[in-house]
Amino acid sequence: MPEVVQRELTFAQAVREALAEEMRRDSRVCIFGEDVAEAGTPFKVLSGLVEEFGPSRVIDTPISEAGFTGVGVGAAMTGLRPVVDIMFGDFLTLTMDQMVNQAAKVHYMSGGTWKVPMVLRTTLGATRRSGAQHSQSLHAWLSHVPGLKVAMPSTPYDAKGLLKTAIRDENPVVFFEDKMMYKLKGPVPSEDYTIPFGVADVKRVGRDITIVATSSMVQVALGAAELLEKAGISAEVIDPRTTWPLDEKTLVESAKKTSRVIVVDEGYGRYGVTGEIAAVIAEGAFYNLEAPVKRMGAMHVPIPFSPPLEDVTVPTEQSVFEAARALCGKS
Amino acid sequence: MPEVVQRELTFAQAVREALAEEMRRDSRVCIFGEDVAEAGTPFKVLSGLVEEFGPSRVIDTPISEAGFTGVGVGAAMTGLRPVVDIMFGDFLTLTMDQMVNQAAKVHYMSGGTWKVPMVLRTTLGATRRSGAQHSQSLHAWLSHVPGLKVAMPSTPYDAKGLLKTAIRDENPVVFFEDKMMYKLKGPVPSEDYTIPFGVADVKRVGRDITIVATSSMVQVALGAAELLEKAGISAEVIDPRTTWPLDEKTLVESAKKTSRVIVVDEGYGRYGVTGEIAAVIAEGAFYNLEAPVKRMGAMHVPIPFSPPLEDVTVPTEQSVFEAARALCGKS
Amino acid sequence: MTIATDQSKTNATAGVEQWTRMYRRMVMIRLFEEQVNELYTRALMPGLAHLYVGQEAVAVGICEALRPDDYITSTHRGHGHCLAKGASPDRMFAELLGKEAGYCRGKGGSMHIADPTTGNLGANAIVGGSAGIATGAAFSSKHLGTNQVTVCFFGEGALGQGVLYEVMNLASLWKLPVIYACENNLYNEYTHYSETTAGDLLARGTAFGLPAESVDGQDVRAVYATAKRLADRARKGEGPAFLVCNTYRYTGHHVGDINREYYRSKQEEQQWKTERDPIKNLADWLIEQKHNDSEALDRIQAEVRSEMKAAVEFALAAPYPGPEEAEQDVYA
Amino acid sequence: MTIATDQSKTNATAGVEQWTRMYRRMVMIRLFEEQVNELYTRALMPGLAHLYVGQEAVAVGICEALRPDDYITSTHRGHGHCLAKGASPDRMFAELLGKEAGYCRGKGGSMHIADPTTGNLGANAIVGGSAGIATGAAFSSKHLGTNQVTVCFFGEGALGQGVLYEVMNLASLWKLPVIYACENNLYNEYTHYSETTAGDLLARGTAFGLPAESVDGQDVRAVYATAKRLADRARKGEGPAFLVCNTYRYTGHHVGDINREYYRSKQEEQQWKTERDPIKNLADWLIEQKHNDSEALDRIQAEVRSEMKAAVEFALAAPYPGPEEAEQDVYA
Numbered sequence A, B: 001m002p003e004v005v006q007r008e009l010t011f012a013q014a015v016r017e018a019l020a021e022e023m024r025r026d027s028r029v030c031i032f033g034e035d036v037a038e039a040g041t042p043f044k045v046l047s048g049l050v051e052e053f054g055p056s057r058v059i060d061t062p063i064s065e066a067g068f069t070g071v072g073v074g075a076a077m078t079g080l081r082p083v084v085d086i087m088f089g090d091f092l093t094l095t096m097d098q099m100v101n102q103a104a105k106v107h108y109m110s111g112g113t114w115k116v117p118m119v120l121r122t123t124l125g126a127t128r129r130s131g132a133q134h135s136q137s138l139h140a141w142l143s144h145v146p147g148l149k150v151a152m153p154s155t156p157y158d159a160k161g162l163l164k165t166a167i168r169d170e171n172p173v174v175f176f177e178d179k180m181m182y183k184l185k186g187p188v189p190s191e192d193y194t195i196p197f198g199v200a201d202v203k204r205v206g207r208d209i210t211i212v213a214t215s216s217m218v219q220v221a222l223g224a225a226e227l228l229e230k231a232g233i234s235a236e237v238i239d240p241r242t243t244w245p246l247d248e249k250t251l252v253e254s255a256k257k258t259s260r261v262i263v264v265d266e267g268y269g270r271y272g273v274t275g276e277i278a279a280v281i282a283e284g285a286f287y288n289l290e291a292p293v294k295r296m297g298a299m300h301v302p303i304p305f306s307p308p309l310e311d312v313t314v315p316t317e318q319s320v321f322e323a324a325r326a327l328c329g330k331s
Numbered sequence C, D: 001m002t003i004a005t006d007q008s009k010t011n012a013t014a015g016v017e018q019w020t021r022m023y024r025r026m027v028m029i030r031l032f033e034e035q036v037n038e039l040y041t042r043a044l045m046p047g048l049a050h051l052y053v054g055q056e057a058v059a060v061g062i063c064e065a066l067r068p069d070d071y072i073t074s075t076h077r078g079h080g081h082c083l084a085k086g087a088s089p090d091r092m093f094a095e096l097l098g099k100e101a102g103y104c105r106g107k108g109g110s111m112h113i114a115d116p117t118t119g120n121l122g123a124n125a126i127v128g129g130s131a132g133i134a135t136g137a138a139f140s141s142k143h144l145g146t147n148q149v150t151v152c153f154f155g156e157g158a159l160g161q162g163v164l165y166e167v168m169n170l171a172s173l174w175k176l177p178v179i180y181a182c183e184n185n186l187y188n189e190y191t192h193y194s195e196t197t198a199g200d201l202l203a204r205g206t207a208f209g210l211p212a213e214s215v216d217g218q219d220v221r222a223v224y225a226t227a228k229r230l231a232d233r234a235r236k237g238e239g240p241a242f243l244v245c246n247t248y249r250y251t252g253h254h255v256g257d258i259n260r261e262y263y264r265s266k267q268e269e270q271q272w273k274t275e276r277d278p279i280k281n282l283a284d285w286l287i288e289q290k291h292n293d294s295e296a297l298d299r300i301q302a303e304v305r306s307e308m309k310a311a312v313e314f315a316l317a318a319p320y321p322g323p324e325e326a327e328q329d330v331y332a
């Protein structure tokens, strides 16, 4: 991160700033979504944008996720750069045909003639006491689909830089924001910057174990790393930042260095992100690993509402700390 | 497989026989789908059923995948055992909300009071020259979701036995049939039998390498095993038969025995089935593997129409054979 | 777009004790929601809740027209539907607090209360998400010949969801015993429905061959009379119907939606509360008809109030499920 | 449910060479599809194809009313739409054969032909799958002030897909320049549309505030006149429209659908072919009006026929893309 950084912004402010700057820079950028205008979304992430850019560029839609996502695809093909807002990632279920059979395939099926430069912004993450239909982290589905790119910022700095890259990308990008991180503060430069896709970020340098984490799990991993420090274990924390494209090299290099790896992701553990990353590392660092790659994802259950139940379904600083300690044979 | 087996049926006939027998056994079983009645589906898999069971149990629907899948969920909750027919697996994109936010969660969210005993039958598989929207294998998405079970038969015998188990299961089951296998012939006993979920089947016993394969890739793996035999390599071929529940034990045991593993699945290679199974084996057989687990899935591209292009996007006997030979250091 | 109410519909044919029961039910919903808001403001309830205050006549009028074994599906704003169909407040409060004694053992929460014993197929946090389930339940009833009717409750915002039209088409083709009850409370979250809904509301049903009617959702007698007619019709095998109930939510979209001036005026809210309150309307009528005197009605209020207090106490005292419960009930 | 055609619509205002061009285009589509069927039966074409034979007047009449830079979206039965919008047969045949010279370098195939140079946003193999794209294109045109119009072609089977209603609601609310052109050829694959479609077809548009009209899809002059009126209206900023074109596919659902008696009678097919053929109808009128003599029309037939032969030859001789092409064009 450049030295000049002084300002602190929340994650939500960083997202809003990225959108505002890109909308000023490029008149083709417009926003579609439910209650995105005056209301600024239920999370207030977009507050103020309609006041600056007007209702013709910050567009309230009916409750029609498939419909307005499809409108985004068509608008992107014909000269605009839509940013589609899907309030809860759980509602991606309604947009899958538009994203997977349309957006992801248009460029390829047309032999490279049509393009779909759109961004779909949505949320993930549990522990908000929102119940099973408002708490899922479904980014693995989109990462599975060729033609899409998937970004998962873990800090305000990354959120702004990755979102700008997403908006300037010529392809459909799905951008996941953990709704529990919106109030997280962090340094964000005021000048224009972007973060390239497919470049992992080493959030913490360490020697004894590598913790690969995505989105808010990076914060969990950093917290666990602190605890591990006190326990005499030096943990390296790596954030791929985009699950597709995936920076395999940086992940494998770190694994080779530390020889022990934990992968932490808030999506379901089975057939998801932890499986892919663990497989990539187990293959790439095969001759260096001293222990099997440990995977930590959401428990294989619909997310329960009851707080004491919900809290045990996702990885925590404590559970990552303990898993790491065990992996280092210090349990 | 029991000795008594004499008859040979095609994969399509086995599916039809399972449905017919279950519909005779249980009057609550009914079928919903597009052109399932007189037409018997475009693949003719259901031919004759409407003649025996009538249009009140074999029900033609409008082209409303989300709608009639939702009807299946509600019907299953209230006393019926619907079998929903989704012609091409690519159309699952339209049913994801009904399957994932509704069917998969109803039992859990209701504290175990409501149940959803339904089956969603659909297809997967490329090389039919059907283009990018009619060739996908999206079973990884469903395998990722708690509350669902996922079956992937690779032979007529398994198709009949697994489908009967699916129909008798109290939970939503997604049943994938490779459309290129419908004409495949194999022994199928005429008496009633079922195949339990979560029990892998060793399709071929071998010593030197384990090939874990799903659906039609099992046939590809068996073909490769023949070639390997001639090359002096003894390959064990294992079919999990259900990706969820997953029989980890059998996979890991075989990996420990042979110390070399290839996972072959027709879904996309990234963030899918090969990643999960490779991760499970790399962890379970960590101290026994002599080489990294090799993953082979569909190329990370939308499936192209042009035959010479489509043919290079999916694993073949030849490519599996060569990968296995290389893994055994005999390339 | 204004929808007139056919006054003839208010010629309801219910007896006194039935009217009194509807009065009690409406009061129960109102006071239940008061307690929910209280629990939220006192930070005793996890998460948020969407209150039904102001819309009581819709759920009560419709459910009064149903048999105990008839089905309903509900929404994120579902407390009123559950209570009107017969759920008991104590287990509902327990669910809202995530306690094991809740209808869903605490796993569902405010937006997912379900109860087979009262035919409640479940509230749904996906807007339009229960349209398929409701239609499927109606399919079962017809297929099995049980003469049950299903009511699919949804807000006018759900008119934005395509799946609703897919299943109304199916219900119409197959003449299923289902009533699609659209509660038009004028707002989709923070946006007026006129900004999200083109054309005429009733046409959304008639276009798919469903008879469509609208009714004053603040007049429980009109709602009951209309629902009764449509339910009887469906029970007789005459098919589905589309019913628009014009109503209003008195409070925020959810308990945390306090400052609402940016999307609607205090005066608008005031007008509905003073001029069109469903509970006051019925009370005035009951007294005017000499069915009840105000003392009797006050007594009902008092009884229900203490019932709600007791129910909340029960829920607050009830234990949470053990953590091991998290992994149970994933599969039947 | 029968839909009458308002005869006044046939008061088209096109010149002779325009009528002649439409005639040539319809002939081109018919003969193109003949070649496609030939390629299939001779096992020279990979996969299947859905022929447009019988429906020529719909695509030609509508596209004649469009500007070259106007947009269309098409369907699995899309050859006619592509040709009518100006695509060249040689590159289309090349695409159908999976050759590199095809519009999509062979990656799309019959169901995915797209061509920016003629405003063709692409055929779509998902029924109803292009409704969102078409509406989005119309949004761009309005937002950017380009006065382009978009036509979304779809079969009546797509009326089963909810997304269509979601986007018609949006187009209506935002007054977008898009025409939803429903080609009612009576069948969804092997099922008559009356078994899958409740209510009145036109109401599917009016319910969402769109003006809806139906036209005889076998009468290219009626189709052209109606499309012209609706396109001009949309271009003027007066918003979207819903147009039902009543037509018929002469052959199978796809080239492999040979025995059709189980879902429709030979006699029904014969009747449409003999009494309502769009090409014959226009020819008779052109001759009756003395716009053309039959020799001139025969000459056109001959010219187009040899053009199609040459195009097929080109495609058969064209090379396949190299296998390395498979990994190209995934990302822009």
Ligand SMILES: Cc1ncc(C[n+]2csc(CCOP(=O)(O)OP(=O)(O)O)c2C)c(N)n1
Binding pocket: A034, A063, A065, A087, A091, A094, C050, C076, C077, C125, C126, C127, C154, C155, C156, C157, C158, C185, C187, C188, C189, C253
């Ligand atoms: C598919 C989906 N999209 C968006 C939301 C977020 N959301 C919750 S309630 C609501 C507004 C619903 O309005 P309406 O249907 O009129 O019901 P009301 O809240 O007025 O009772 C929205 C957009 C959701 N829960 N589900």
Ligand SMILES: Cc1ncc(C[n+]2csc(CCOP(=O)(O)OP(=O)(O)O)c2C)c(N)n1
Binding pocket: B034, B063, B065, B087, B091, B094, D050, D076, D077, D125, D126, D127, D154, D155, D156, D157, D158, D185, D187, D188, D189, D253
């Ligand atoms: C979402 C989806 N469901 C089902 C299909 C399979 N399918 C292809 S064409 C067709 C019938 C379409 O009928 P219609 O829309 O009337 O078009 P037509 O074939 O008559 O031109 C069906 C069901 C599909 N391609 N997409």
Ligand SMILES: [Mg+2]
Binding pocket: C155, C156, C157, C183, C184, C185, C186, C187, C188, C189
């Ligand atoms: Mg509302």
Ligand SMILES: [Mg+2]
Binding pocket: D155, D156, D157, D183, D184, D185, D186, D187, D188, D189
């Ligand atoms: Mg048709």
